[in-house]
Amino acid sequence: MxxxxxxxxxxxxxxxxxxxxxxxxxxxxxxxxxxxxxxxxxxxxxxxxxxxxxxxxxxxxxxxxxxxxxxxxxxxxxxxxxxxxxxxxxxxxxxxxxxxxxxxxxxxxxxxxxxxCLDWSGPKYRFNFVNLKDVVKNKIEVNTVIGILDWLCGVCFNLEDTSKKDVSKGKGLNLRVKDLEGQKCPVTLWDGFAIDMFAYMNDKKRKKYVVILCHFGMVNLYKGKRGVANGFELSRLFIDTDIEEISSFRKRYVEKISSSSSSNEHVGSNVISSVEDEFLNNLDFMLIGFLGTISTTKKVLVLGTITAICTDKLWYYNVCNHCKSGVEERFVTKENADGSFNVDHAKSLLKHEQSESLDVPDSYSLSTPVDLMKD
Incomplete structure (x- = not known):
């Protein structure tokens, strides 16, 4: 035997x-x-x-x-x-x-x-990791099937209705993920993957740091941005599954943000309705008075309200609301439409480049809101 x-x-x-x-x-x-x-x-x-x-x-x-x-x-x-x-x-x-x-x-x-087979001695899973930077920086061609990406889901947007090539309806979900190096990348999930991910992100019992693995994902170009999507056939999505790769990633991420001076209790995976909401709810905003405390080179967003315009300074000028070209106020002399010898002195805005005059209504004044551009 x-x-x-x-x-x-x-x-x-x-x-x-x-x-x-x-x-x-x-x-x-x-x-x-x-x-x-x-x-x-x-x-x-x-x-x-x-x-x-x-x-x-x-x-x-x-x-x-x-x-x-x-x-x-x-x-x-x-x-x-x-x-x-x-x-x-x-x-x-x-x-x-x-x-x-x-x-x-x-x-x-x-x-x-x-x-x-009752005597399997092989691995449970086999993941070949791909760097997000290689995806974003165009080092991997679009439509290339990639083995696996290991991410923290930073932002999850609303579930959207989609139309397929065969006229049937589907679902789409946009995410923004990042790896341990802080590299961010857009991810698009379709149909069942999108529904499962959105349901999990809205589950009150979910973990604070949502880690996902997309096995057999695909590099794609969506709305002009390089990212990753699940394939419609053999892709497989792991969401906070109890496997070593996800547990290890979450542990290393938590250790990293805990040791960072910028970490706080609000950091985690978020569900927001739109890109505009993400901008308004960005936790990296700070008061203008604290900009001098930044010790590392980084991009910042300054959100403020214009309360007054110093018209005696040389750093501003009026611009056209449509083409944004610089304009200046002038009084021009126009013949009357009835062909008489009488003339009319009217206020106009003259573009700097084309020398094209724009008629201004009688009610126009410098107190009227206008677009401003730095010179």
């Missing part, structure tokens, strides 16, 4: 050793991601089950099972399940998005057999 088991173990191949010219082998894998493709005419019927397999060495490969084989395997094909698969098919990966470094994929077909 022991010799037979040893022979079976010897037959198991690692994913890096697979040969496309043969299917007479077995693999021991864990399903680390899963996505269902539904039939267009029947949203309750699965057309294909897409997966990502990981072997005990941490190597990953895309896999699929068509609807005609799901009846045979569906009870075994579960997320995070460990399986022993014999005689799968290996072919070129023609998927539009490549979620692993391999150019081939595994398919389960009629001669394939699948059973639960």
């Amino acid at each position: 022991e010799n037979r088991l040893q022979m079976e173990v010897a037959k198991v191949s690692m994913l890096n050793d697979l040969d496309t010219f043969s299917n007479n082998y077995s693999i021991r894998v864990k399903i680390v991601s899963m996505s269902k493709k539904m039939v267009n005419d029947n949203k309750n019927e699965i057309y294909c089950l897409d997966m990502i397999f990981m072997d005990e060495m941490g190597t990953m490969i895309q896999a699929s099972c068509l609807h005609k084989m799901l009846g045979k395997f569906k009870d075994l094909l579960q997320l995070d399940e460990c399986l022993l698969i014999t005689k799968p098919s290996l072919a070129a990966n023609k998927s539009s998005a490549k979620y692993t470094k391999r150019n081939d994929k595994i398919s389960l077909y009629f001669y394939t057999s699948v059973e639960k």
Whole structure:
């Protein structure tokens, strides 16, 4: 009995050793991601089950099972399940998005057999960290699938309604995250990911510092800004899950802000309705009188109210409300519209660049609010 088991173990191949010219082998894998493709005419019927397999060495490969084989395997094909698969098919990966470094994929077909694996010795997860700075600084191309990002969620905006290419409706959620180095990056989550994240952020029992991991995320360009989004297929989102990577990140972040002189009890993950609210509720604001206490080079926002204009100083001038060009007041002589020889002296504003006069109503005076620009 022991010799037979040893022979079976010897037959198991690692994913890096697979040969496309043969299917007479077995693999021991864990399903680390899963996505269902539904039939267009029947949203309750699965057309294909897409997966990502990981072997005990941490190597990953895309896999699929068509609807005609799901009846045979569906009870075994579960997320995070460990399986022993014999005689799968290996072919070129023609998927539009490549979620692993391999150019081939595994398919389960009629001669394939699948059973639960009870002696898994591989890792629970395999995360390859990517720096946020590489995403923001254009070091990773748009639409590139990336392994994992480890973030603290700083700001979560409102859930939004979206329209898809197939005219169906969806949900979108914008986040602003940062890593341990303080690098910030916009993140966009779609559909189920957006709904789950928004619900968690509004849960009164959630943790103060919300840490998320996006497995198989994608670099994107959204509203002119480089960031990250979940893919519509095989991405996986971990929100404050009890795994070592998240626990370690939160511990290091808390230690860092605790040792920083700028830390305070208000720091944490926030839910706000809009970018304008974020600006008005920014906890980094300080009174003008305290600007001299800043000891490090940084950008600051000064929010104040204009209470008076010193018109005897040379640092200001009037500008056009539309084009912002500098203007000056002049009295001009205009002929009457009736063609008579009488003339009218009217007040006008003259642009500096185009020398184009702008008529000013009789009620205009220097007390009228105007736009100002520094010279």
